[in-house]
Amino acid sequence: MKKIATITFSIICMSLVATKPSFAMPIQWLGNGNYYDLVSGFYYWTDANKAASESTYLGFSGHLATLTSSAEETWLKTTFGNLDGYLLGGTDMETEGVWTWVTGETWDYTAWRSEEPNDGAYGNVTEDYLQFHPAGGGWNDIGDYNSPGNVSGYIVEYESRNGSNAVPEPATMLLFGVGLTGMAFRKSDRRES
Ligand SMILES: [Ca+2]
Numbered sequence: 001m002k003k004i005a006t007i008t009f010s011i012i013c014m015s016l017v018a019t020k021p022s023f024a025m026p027i028q029w030l031g032n033g034n035y036y037d038l039v040s041g042f043y044y045w046t047d048a049n050k051a052a053s054e055s056t057y058l059g060f061s062g063h064l065a066t067l068t069s070s071a072e073e074t075w076l077k078t079t080f081g082n083l084d085g086y087l088l089g090g091t092d093m094e095t096e097g098v099w100t101w102v103t104g105e106t107w108d109y110t111a112w113r114s115e116e117p118n119d120g121a122y123g124n125v126t127e128d129y130l131q132f133h134p135a136g137g138g139w140n141d142i143g144d145y146n147s148p149g150n151v152s153g154y155i156v157e158y159e160s161r162n163g164s165n166a167v168p169e170p171a172t173m174l175l176f177g178v179g180l181t182g183m184a185f186r187k188s189d190r191r192e193s
Pocket residue numbers: 065066067068072157
């Protein structure tokens with residue numbers, strides 16, 4: 001019996017891990033008021049970008065994280081620890097060599113690893129997506145073809161009301177009448193008081 005109970009407990013633990021890939025809950029950076037979360041596992045950038053852009057937290061819209069200052073990057077690394085291999089919201093898929101953030105924020109801060117971005121070193125394949133380099137030491141451009149070992153997951157950033165992707169004004173949001181929206185406003189009101 002004891003062995004069966006142990007096996008059952010193990011299966012429950014494994015299923016909990018499998019169905020909860022993200023960090024316990026998003027964490028807020030007071031530098032911009034936005035919330036950040038890690039989703040671990042292997043993802044192609046295009047899939048991660050779609051999932052992040054469709055996610056919300058407290059009524060705030062998500063997107064792959066944009067690191068537009070050393071302060072933002074330092075806070076992320078200090079808060080979440082090892083971010084090697086995690087995907088970020090940068091791409092040069094529109095025009096090779098011209099990097100942009102998925103939010104349209106100005107691209108004027110970079111922390112490329114030496115010799116990156118290299119647009120791939122594997123013949124005719126290209127690398128148009130941004131990630132923390134798996135071996136550390138800065139940013140890397142990666143392609144959607146890369147092996148699972150090169151991607152640890154992705155980072156979602158939820159824009160607060162003060163962010164560049166701020167949610168609509170209260171009058172607009174009230175039309176939706178969503179309970180979670182009300183919670184978000186109460187939280188925001190407290191923060192601004
Ligand atoms: Ca950002």
